[in-house]
């Protein structure tokens with residue numbers, strides 16, 4: 158079993174909601190490439206599907222983790238969003254937009270001090 | 285004498301998925317193009333160094349355009365808008381010539397960016413000009429769309445390069461013309477837009 162952010166890795170990944178028709182694998186002609194997912198038609202697969210795919214290839218894919226944080230928050234689990242975002246910021250404290258996103262998430266939870274301090278970090282990293 | 289300090293501008297790419305935002309940056313910065321589609325996750329930042337005529341008449345200025353290539357995922361747009369659009373000084377609003385719905389979608393992208401960054405210059409790019417247009421476009425519809433919003437626009441092709449450099453030049457010149465002064469600030473990052 159591999160572990161991720163204190164949880165079994167697949168449990169974290171499967172917590173990303175994936176529409177049923179995609180889970181059955183009939184929606185898009187997906188093919189894997191060394192750089193990521195290719196689609197044969199110009200149609201973007203669901204973002205959650207791309208995130209899951211990239212994290213299965215590399216559990217520390219920072220772009221995928223950042224978007225995973227957003228997906229959690231968008232699903233109403235802001236606390237989990239912050240947990241994943243904190244992991245992103247440990248991997249790269251200058252990840253573009255991450256401190257300001259953290260400020261947004263703390264504001265959504267009414268955590269004013271944490272919001273202010275995230276915003277200050279953002280101003281220092283991305284003036 | 286020390287070299288003049290470059291002016292730094294943050295420019296956001298906006299538009300639905302697969303319209304060609306990443307390809308336009310790649311064409312402009314690397315002069316490369318790839319037919320494969322790799323969906324952008326989150327944002328990628330690229331610096332484009334340009335030498336442009338100061339619209340206020342002070343000769344050539346060096347501009348470091350910091351291009352934010354943002355994934356075309358409308359469902360996460362508002363959640364991430366402060367993270368991505370704070371401090372933006374210009375917008376490339378990118379539509380796909382082969383998909384009519386990507387044009388109307390620009391309103392929501394521009395609204396989201398402007399709600400954070402204010403009324404900043406916007407340039408429309410109707411990309412994939414090398415392909416046949418969506419037959420659902422009525423004659424004059426694209427022109428009317430941009431005219432109504434007061435956004436200058438042009439056709440581009442990231443594949444052939446048509447219009448790409450002109451687009452970057454036009455947006456940067458418009459941003460510079462809008463700025464109060466081109467005198468770089470003490471941080472060396474150029475003047476900031478008054479907030």
Ligand SMILES: Nc1nc2c(ncn2[C@@H]2O[C@H](COP(=O)(O)OP(=O)(O)OP(=O)(O)O)[C@@H](O)[C@H]2O)c(=O)[nH]1
Nearest residue numbers: 302303304305306307319321324356412441442443
């Ligand atoms: N024929 C043609 N194809 C293009 C052009 N620009 C982009 N494409 C293709 O369209 C597909 C999508 O391009 P991208 O640049 O990845 O699109 P994007 O807007 O960044 O998409 P997201 O990252 O999902 O938001 C790719 O397969 C590109 O090769 C163009 O000017 N002409």
Ligand SMILES: [Mg+2]
Nearest residue numbers: 305306323324
């Ligand atoms: Mg892209």
